[in-house]
Amino acid sequence: MHSDRASLGLKIAAVGGLLFLHLPILLIFLYAFTTEDKSYQFPPPGLTTQWFGVAWNREDIWPPLYLSLWVATIATFLAMILGTLVSAAMARTAFFGREQISLLIILPIALPGVITGMSLRSAFSIMDIPFSTWTIILGHATFCIVIVYNNAVARFRRLSGGILEASADLGANSFQTFRYVLLPNLGTALLAGGMLAFALSFDEVIVTTFTAGQQSTLPIWMLQELVRPRQRPVTNVVAIVVFLATFVPILIAYYLTRGGSETAGAGK
Amino acid sequence: MTAAVEFLRVSRHFGPASAPVKAVDGVDLTIAEGSFFAMLGPSGSGKTTCLRLISGFEKPTSGTIRIFGQDVGDIPPNRRNVNTVFQDYALFPHMNVRDNVGYGLMVKGVDRRTRDARAEEMLALVKLEGYGDRKPAQLSGGQRQRVALARALVNEPKVLLLDEPLGALDLKLREAMQDELKALQSRLGITFVFVTHDQGEALSMADSLAVFNEGRIAQIGTPAEVYARPRTRFVADFVGSSNVLPPEVTRAFGGPMKWASLRPEMLRVTAADGVALAGTVTGIRYLGAGSRLSVALNGTEVAALLPAGQPVPEPGATVGLAFDPAALHVMEGEG
Ligand SMILES: Nc1ncnc2c1ncn2[C@@H]1O[C@H](COP(=O)(O)OP(=O)(O)OP(=O)(O)O)[C@@H](O)[C@H]1O
Numbered sequence: 070m071h072s073d074r075a076s077l078g079l080k081i082a083a084v085g086g087l088l089f090l091h092l093p094i095l096l097i098f099l100y101a102f103t104t105e106d107k108s109y110q111f112p113p114p115g116l117t118t119q120w121f122g123v124a125w126n127r128e129d130i131w132p133p134l135y136l137s138l139w140v141a142t143i144a145t146f147l148a149m150i151l152g153t154l155v156s157a158a159m160a161r162t163a164f165f166g167r168e169q170i171s172l173l174i175i176l177p178i179a180l181p182g183v184i185t186g187m188s189l190r191s192a193f194s195i196m197d198i199p200f201s202t203w204t205i206i207l208g209h210a211t212f213c214i215v216i217v218y219n220n221a222v223a224r225f226r227r228l229s230g231g232i233l234e235a236s237a238d239l240g241a242n243s244f245q246t247f248r249y250v251l252l253p254n255l256g257t258a259l260l261a262g263g264m265l266a267f268a269l270s271f272d273e274v275i276v277t278t279f280t281a282g283q284q285s286t287l288p289i290w291m292l293q294e295l296v297r298p299r300q301r302p303v304t305n306v307v308a309i310v311v312f313l314a315t316f317v318p319i320l321i322a323y324y325l326t327r328g329g330s331e332t333a334g335a336g337k
Numbered sequence: 338m339t340a341a342v343e344f345l346r347v348s349r350h351f352g353p354a355s356a357p358v359k360a361v362d363g364v365d366l367t368i369a370e371g372s373f374f375a376m377l378g379p380s381g382s383g384k385t386t387c388l389r390l391i392s393g394f395e396k397p398t399s400g401t402i403r404i405f406g407q408d409v410g411d412i413p414p415n416r417r418n419v420n421t422v423f424q425d426y427a428l429f430p431h432m433n434v435r436d437n438v439g440y441g442l443m444v445k446g447v448d449r450r451t452r453d454a455r456a457e458e459m460l461a462l463v464k465l466e467g468y469g470d471r472k473p474a475q476l477s478g479g480q481r482q483r484v485a486l487a488r489a490l491v492n493e494p495k496v497l498l499l500d501e502p503l504g505a506l507d508l509k510l511r512e513a514m515q516d517e518l519k520a521l522q523s524r525l526g527i528t529f530v531f532v533t534h535d536q537g538e539a540l541s542m543a544d545s546l547a548v549f550n551e552g553r554i555a556q557i558g559t560p561a562e563v564y565a566r567p568r569t570r571f572v573a574d575f576v577g578s579s580n581v582l583p584p585e586v587t588r589a590f591g592g593p594m595k596w597a598s599l600r601p602e603m604l605r606v607t608a609a610d611g612v613a614l615a616g617t618v619t620g621i622r623y624l625g626a627g628s629r630l631s632v633a634l635n636g637t638e639v640a641a642l643l644p645a646g647q648p649v650p651e652p653g654a655t656v657g658l659a660f661d662p663a664a665l666h667v668m669e670g671e672g
């Protein structure tokens with residue numbers, strides 16, 4: 070007889086697969102508490118919370134952290150504005166070459182990061198633009214826009230043109246229509262897109278390597294730190310910070326878009 | 338009487354000028370203030386486009402539109418004193434019913450107390466008291482339709498446009514809403530412009546109606562006029578599925594050599610002997626309140642309505658047809 074329940078073998082395989090994916094993350098957390106700071110020895114000889122204090126007092130952590138936060142914030146901000154505008158144009162009017170442009174917008178996320186990084190680097194050098202925080206932001210904005218765009222364009226499609234016309238019909242000017250009808254319906258999608266973009270930017274390494282010049286963002290600082298056998302658990306403490314800074318927004322984004330699809334689907 | 342809406346040779350063409358889609362083509366019409374005006378026509382005949390020209394979401398390619406005498410060529414939708422009940426209702430999904438209804442007042446800057454009170458009044462008008470806190474998704478189709486109506490009426494428009502507002506409702510609800518809409522219109526005295534492709538709905542509700550065909554008005558008049566004296570073959574067939582008789586048949590039926598319309602209910606089915614018109618029954622359709630016979634004679638098919646209670650002939654039987662000569666309406670228009 071056919072059963073809807075998974076067989077024992079399949080269950081073991083699924084649990085095994087999940088453990089394989091997620092155990093290393095737990096190990097990273099574990100080594101933030103180890104007493105041994107030269108090599109990652111298993112099991113840890115002892116547990117301590119001293120590394121959090123050490124990390125807090127290490128001067129070289131703060132500039133990369135600030136830089137990463139700043140870059141992610143500005144790149145996300147740019148992406149939210151540009152991504153929303155592009156998605157509005159794409160969703161509401163048909164014009165020649167629309168599909169092609171849509172593909173071009175999505176390309177930065179489909180292309181390998183090395184390609185984006187290389188092309189940006191050569192473009193900057195051709196145009197004589199010195200590497201700075203702004204070149205990093207530009208690099209990040211290319212893929213952040215895609216995230217915001219994808220979120221917003223999906224929501225735009227679900228919003229029938231009808232409610233925007235209904236708003237104008239009832240006497241609202243375009244600003245009022247934007248404020249009272251478009252934004253509330255688009256808001257969660259934009260917020261979710263922004264959160265994901267922030268998370269992506271915050272831990273981006275490849276494009277950053279090509280566009281950063283002498284500065285280090287937090288992930289790049291971690292990479293450099295790992296090759297030095299000195300206070301290794303500090304890196305793990307920073308890893309926890311990175312984990313929280315990226316995972317929490319992604320989780321929020323997930324719940325935001327899930328709620329959005331529920332309310333949109335309920336009208337059908 | 339003033340005209341609420343006037344179209345002066347209005348056209349709206351889409352697409353390239355070389356091969357335009359003539360959605361609305363040279364339409365002239367006058368809608369009297371306070372009347373219930375129906376636009377009737379098959380799918381794609383330009384009814385929605387006409388409404389959108391009145392509401393301002395489309396601009397005429399040529400011609401002039403006046404609302405209460407004012408040329409509205411340069412007036413955007415949000416500054417026309419016209420409101421619309423959309424075909425799919427277009428309620429704001431994120432607002433509750435009260436805020437939906439009060440929206441028109443909110444954008445005018447009316448304070449919340451006043452607009453909530455007014456929204457409740459409008460909800461009472463459409464018999465939806467107590468539904469203010471619900472979201473549109475929690476309403477039935479008929480209830481959404483009423484909310485859309487209340488929302489459109491809250492600004493006290495001078496003209497209310499309704500685009501097939503009853504299309505999504507089942508027959509029973511549809512008939513109830515027809516009566517309610519008609520009653521509401523005569524109570525409020527607002528000009529209603531009502532789009533439908535259901536001829537029964539148009540005939541029963543309208544003070545006057547325009548029959549659309551391929552972007553043009555085939556006929557405009559009161560329901561009784563349009564029904565009794567269709568101007569063209571298209572109108573005769575579309576409104577009430579009349580018998581459209583070619584000139585030779587009209588002649589055989591005792592009329593002039595012209596196209597004519599003869600309503601099926603005007604034909605009496607008699608015994609075959611001793612009458613001028615006799616034919617063979619080719620089909621019978623049972624309608625409940627009677628039967629519709631198809632009779633082949635003089636090379637055409639003629640439909641006759643046989644009231645319930647009369648003996649129904651067998652297919653293939655020969656029957657006679659009789660009618661009052663005044664019922665034979667000769668059409669002057671082409672097409
Ligand atoms: N924006 C547009 N672009 C191109 N063609 C259009 C546009 N809007 C309408 N048309 C065309 O104009 C014609 C009339 O359309 P309209 O929507 O007015 O018909 P309708 O009488 O309302 O039909 P229905 O009963 O199906 O709603 C159709 O052939 C339609 O394809």
Ligand SMILES: [Mg+2]
Nearest residue numbers: 384385386500
């Ligand atoms: Mg239509």
